[in-house]
Each structure stands twice: as C-alpha cells, then as structure tokens.
Amino acid sequence: MPSRSTCRGQRCRGFTLIELLCTLAILLILFALSFGIGGKDRQKERQQQCRENQRLVHLALTVAANDLGGPFPVAKGAADSDAVFQALVPRYSSRVDVFRCPGRTRDPFTGGSATSRKFRNHYAYAAGLTSAADPTQWLLSDAQVDNRPKAVGAVLFAATDQGPGSNHGSFGGVVTFVDGRADFSPPKAAFEIKVPTGVAVLNPAP
Numbered sequence: 001m002p003s004r005s006t007c008r009g010q011r012c013r014g015f016t017l018i019e020l021l022c023t024l025a026i027l028l029i030l031f032a033l034s035f036g037i038g039g040k041d042r043q044k045e046r047q048q049q050c051r052e053n054q055r056l057v058h059l060a061l062t063v064a065a066n067d068l069g070g071p072f073p074v075a076k077g078a079a080d081s082d083a084v085f086q087a088l089v090p091r092y093s094s095r096v097d098v099f100r101c102p103g104r105t106r107d108p109f110t111g112g113s114a115t116s117r118k119f120r121n122h123y124a125y126a127a128g129l130t131s132a133a134d135p136t137q138w139l140l141s142d143a144q145v146d147n148r149p150k151a152v153g154a155v156l157f158a159a160t161d162q163g164p165g166s167n168h169g170s171f172g173g174v175v176t177f178v179d180g181r182a183d184f185s186p187p188k189a190a191f192e193i194k195v196p197t198g199v200a201v202l203n204p205a206p
Contacts (some may be wrong), residue, residue: 010147043171046103047184048100048144050167053098054176057085061139062180065131072139074127081125081140081202099123101142103168106161121204122167130201135179136192141174147201150193156198159187164203 006028012172064073075083085099093099100107101122124144129137142157145165161169175193185191197202 007090029109030034043103043168047102047168047171047174049102050142051174051176051182051184052102054123054174054182055180056093056095056098057088057140058176058180058182060081060088062131064092069163070130070132072127072129072131078127078202081127082119082121082205084125085121085123085201086119098106101167103142103171103173104166123204125202126195126199126200129160129178129196131178133196135177135181137178137196139178141175141193142167143199145206147203149195149201150189152189152192154189154193155187156185156189156193157187164206 004131016150038098063074065071073084073087075087078084089096096119099119101120107120109120122143124141124143126137129139144150145158145163155181156165157168157173158164159170160166165173167173170187171182174182175185175191176182183191
C-alpha cells in the first residue's frame with residue numbers, strides 16, 4: 001500500500017510538472033504574439049507620425065515655392081537633402097524634429113537647432129520640381145535605397161532596419177506627392193517613383 005501511494009504521488013508530481021511546462025510554453029507563446037502585435041502597433045504609430053511630419057515638411061516646401069514664384073527650393077551643388085531642408089528652418093518651419101523619421105529608432109531626435117550639428121534629416125527629396133508639376137509626382141519620402149527611379153515592384157525601401165532606405169525596416173515607408181497626398185508603400189514600390197528630366201533624388205546624408 002505505501003508503495004502504491006508513493007507511486008500515485010510520483011505520478012501526480014510528474015503530471016504537475018508537465019502541466020507547469022505546458023503553462024510556461026503557452027505563456028511564452030502568448031508573450032511572443034503580444035510582443036509582435038505590440039511591435040506592429042508601435043510601428044503603425046510611427047508611420048502615422050512620419051506621415052504627419054512629411055505633411056508639415058510639404059507645407060514648408062509649398063510656402064517656400066510660393067515665395068520663389070513656383071519652384072520648390074533647391075540647394076546648389078547639394079549631394080543630399082539635408083542642405084535643402086536645413087534652409088527651411090526657421091523661416092518656413094519652426095520645428096527641427098519634423099525632419100526626423102520616428103521609425104528611425106537607431107538615430108532618434110535629441111534636440112538642437114538647424115544651425116547645430118544635431119540637425120539630421122531622414123527624408124528623401126525630389127529636387128528640381130515646381131508647384132505646377134504633375135500632382136501625382138512624388139516630392140518627398142522616407143529615405144530610399146538609392147537615387148534611381150523605381151517601377152512598381154522595384155525595391156524602394158530597405159526590408160531591414162539597416163542600410164540605406166531603412167527608416168521603417170520591413171514596414172516600408174511614406175511617400176508624399178506634389179499635391180500633398182501621402183501614401184504608404186511596402187519595401188517594394190506600390191507605385192512608380194518617377195524622376196523627370198532635370199529632377200534629382202536627394203537622399204539624406206548617410
């Protein structure tokens with residue numbers, strides 16, 4: 001009798017251990033799922049903030065174009081978009097943080113003015129357009145993988161959070177057009193990124 005009781009106790013203890021391991025496994029799975037969902041939600045929030053940032057940059061560019069009689073601003077000899085956007089502050093934009101993509105978590109905004117070394121920009125710009133350009137022509141976007149035109153389905157943004165064009169990683173990015181409309185695109189372009197004659201794609205400085 002004692003041995004049978006002990007055996008039952010051992011079976012009970014063994015079953016409890018299995019239950020514990022199963023419970024832990026389920027909790028780990030739920031945690032992983034919730035972390036993934038939470039990560040997607042955070043990235044969606046960052047994309048929405050990025051869209052708002054680009055709306056404000058577009059507004060600054062449009063007001064500057066009105067002052068210039070039509071052409072969107074350019075910077076002579078500029079190799080990147082930083083110089084163009086830096087020139088918008090403070091006359092056309094009182095904020096510096098709008099030029100920083102919230103999805104670029106490895107390079108967060110830490111303050112500073114347009115004249116300080118802390119001014120950093122994360123957006124690409126189609127330099128050489130005017131406000132009378134085709135409304136469906138893109139004007140600014142998240143940093144692109146390169147400065148070439150892209151057909152639908154071509155790689156527009158990096159699919160990871162490293163390297164050129166990686167503002168939002170696998171979540172793609174935001175593209176704002178001449179008319180102010182802003183659309184999301186996955187890493188492979190959902191629409192054509194045209195570069196007309198006389199226009200140059202200026203990415204942010206590396």
